[in-house]
Amino acid sequence: GNSVTQMEGPVTLSEEAFLTINCTYTATGYPSLFWYVQYPGEGLQLLLKATKADDKGSNKGFEATYRKETTSFHLEKGSVQVSDSAVYFCALSDRTGRRALTFGSGTRLQVQP
Amino acid sequence: SAVISQKPSRDICQRGTSLTIQCQVDSQVTMMFWYRQQPGQSLTLIATANQGSEATYESGFVIDKFPISRPNLTFSTLTVSNMSPEDSSIYLCSARTGMESPLHFGNGTRLTVT
Numbered sequence: 737g738n739s740v741t742q743m744e745g746p747v748t749l750s751e752e753a754f755l756t757i758n759c760t761y762t763a764t765g766y767p768s769l770f771w772y773v774q775y776p777g778e779g780l781q782l783l784l785k786a787t788k789a790d791d792k793g794s795n796k797g798f799e800a801t802y803r804k805e806t807t808s809f810h811l812e813k814g815s816v817q818v819s820d821s822a823v824y825f826c827a828l829s830d831r832t833g834r835r836a837l838t839f840g841s842g843t844r845l846q847v848q849p
Numbered sequence: 850s851a852v853i854s855q856k857p858s859r860d861i862c863q864r865g866t867s868l869t870i871q872c873q874v875d876s877q878v879t880m881m882f883w884y885r886q887q888p889g890q891s892l893t894l895i896a897t898a899n900q901g902s903e904a905t906y907e908s909g910f911v912i913d914k915f916p917i918s919r920p921n922l923t924f925s926t927l928t929v930s931n932m933s934p935e936d937s938s939i940y941l942c943s944a945r946t947g948m949e950s951p952l953h954f955g956n957g958t959r960l961t962v963t
Contacts, residue, residue: 770951779956780892780941825891829952834905835945836882837952839892 738763742826742840749816749847757811757843759800759826767828769793769802769809770837774823783811783824816847851876853955855942861961862932869928870958872942877922879947883915886939886957895940898925932962 743758761767771783771793784793789804800811809826826840852875862868872881881898896917897905904917919925929936939957 772954780954782951782953785951834880834882834897835948836880836894836897837892837943838894841891 738767738828738830738838740826740828740838740840742824742843744841745823745844747843747845749845751818751847751849752815753847755811755813755816755820755845757824757826757845759809759811759840761807761809761826761828763807763828763830763838765831766804767830768835769800770827770829771798771800771809771811772825772827772839774825774842776822780825816845818847818849821845821847850951851878851944851946851953853942853944853953855955855958857958858956859959859961861963864933864962866932867928867930868932868960869926870940870942872925872927872944872955874923874944876946878944879922881919881925881942881944882952883917883925883927884941884943884954886941888938892941895927898927929960932960934962936960937962 739762741760768787770785772780773783784795786793786802792801798813823842823844825842827837829835854873883895884892886892894907895910898917898919900919916928941957942955945952
């Protein structure tokens with residue numbers, strides 16, 4: 737079956753530091769890949785997505801590239817801000833049937849001023 | 850994009866009782882799903898809410914415990930039946946407007962069972 741593995745948190749960084757959150761996946765076929773973010777006290781929001789190999793999703797300074805050869809979709813940001821403190825979830829959706837999402841375990845990011 | 854409203858936003862319930870969570874979307878959607886997020890953990894898919902027919906449940910979830918309705922293209926309910934403390938979780942409704950569109954989430958219902 738499908739699965740998503742994320743690096744464990746919490747990840748604690750100083751403001752303006754470089755961020756990488758690792759995500760690898762197992763799936764049949766060619767899934768679509770997503771990063772969702774959950775800010776404190778809020779619901780899940782779609783951060784970015786990529787639907788095929790070598791696609792790069794980007795939003796709010798975050799980027800992730802769909803790497804089929806390494807089955808990875810690592811999230812990166814060049815300079816984090818305190819407001820980026822949140823829980824980040826990597827997810828995949830297969831291309832058949834219902835296209836429900838399979839989520840990773842989530843990674844909590846704490847950015848200190 | 851779809852805006853999803855869930856209610857109640859939170860509730861504290863006694864064991865053995867049932868709670869029905871409502872999910873309303875501001876536009877017609879093709880797919881609706883219910884997820885559970887246990888404290889400090891990731892999201893687990895409970896079931897797909899099918900319009901006009903029985904929901905499709907994931908392994909480990911059964912209709913008697915989590916009956917779901919979806920009478921039309923914008924509304925669904927999830928009932929958590931005969932609750933125990935292990936059911937304490939956040940329950941999230943999600944929906945997409947088309948097969949290629951992203952999945953949107955409601956803010957969730959935080960359930961505490963005492």
